[in-house]
Amino acid sequence: MAIYAIGDVHGCFRTLTGLLRQLDLDQSEDCLWLVGDLVNRGPASLAVLRWAQRLEAKLGERFVVVLGNHDLHLLAVHRGWSEVRRKDTFDEFLQAPDRDELAEWLARRPLIHRDGDFVLVHAGLLPGWTTADACAWGRRVEKGLQQRERAQQLLRRAGKGGDVDDPLWRALGALTRMRTLTAASEFCEFAGPPEQAPVGCVPWFERRDRRSREQTLVVGHWAALGLRIEPGMIALDSGCAWGGPLTAIRLSDRTVFEEKNRDL
Numbered sequence: 001m002a003i004y005a006i007g008d009v010h011g012c013f014r015t016l017t018g019l020l021r022q023l024d025l026d027q028s029e030d031c032l033w034l035v036g037d038l039v040n041r042g043p044a045s046l047a048v049l050r051w052a053q054r055l056e057a058k059l060g061e062r063f064v065v066v067l068g069n070h071d072l073h074l075l076a077v078h079r080g081w082s083e084v085r086r087k088d089t090f091d092e093f094l095q096a097p098d099r100d101e102l103a104e105w106l107a108r109r110p111l112i113h114r115d116g117d118f119v120l121v122h123a124g125l126l127p128g129w130t131t132a133d134a135c136a137w138g139r140r141v142e143k144g145l146q147q148r149e150r151a152q153q154l155l156r157r158a159g160k161g162g163d164v165d166d167p168l169w170r171a172l173g174a175l176t177r178m179r180t181l182t183a184a185s186e187f188c189e190f191a192g193p194p195e196q197a198p199v200g201c202v203p204w205f206e207r208r209d210r211r212s213r214e215q216t217l218v219v220g221h222w223a224a225l226g227l228r229i230e231p232g233m234i235a236l237d238s239g240c241a242w243g244g245p246l247t248a249i250r251l252s253d254r255t256v257f258e259e260k261n262r263d264l
């Protein structure tokens, strides 16, 4: 039994299909994890969501998608809580006859998933969190997202700086949007390459006081960081949204699979 993890797909369905051919997944045994951001930027968010829902029906708990910031943005747009932004590619999804069913399915995905020493999350973990803390925060935010008014507050703010005094907003931001942090662990608005981060903004995973160091965090979200494999962290966003390849890894032996972009 192998666990494969795939980076940010961002609606790149043809690239995903090519990558899956390389993986040769045993659907009766293997696990497939996705780091989130299934949708947006690329041309085929609808096809990716339909594929994911179908595969989950076959694999059950062996198929895990954690939510990313673009997935949350799609949910907010679908519910009429956020406007479509200029670079969004949601039109086909929003007109699809099965959009409500797919959105409901997507909304039930977790924010964090743990299996032994591997932790799957879209963006990262706050330095002060143990893995158990992070999972507890994930469950709390998931509960909030199931309540209409709370979900509206959290999702409306998903894309922009929100209320830093709201602990659920902060937890959601860490799990789905965080890249660099100030010394006081405030989020920096910076998406470029880590070596160009503003003075005082440090990548979350480089913080020496990170309490989740003993586990291996499998993440995406940071295309400018790119594929990065080191003790304690595997970052898989190789920039499919921007014409880059799509990357997968087999966690047991860290074999990397890369599919060149077929969508953009």
Ligand SMILES: [Mn+2]
Residues within 6 Å of the ligand: 037, 068, 069, 070, 122, 176, 220, 221, 222
């Ligand atoms: Mn993201």
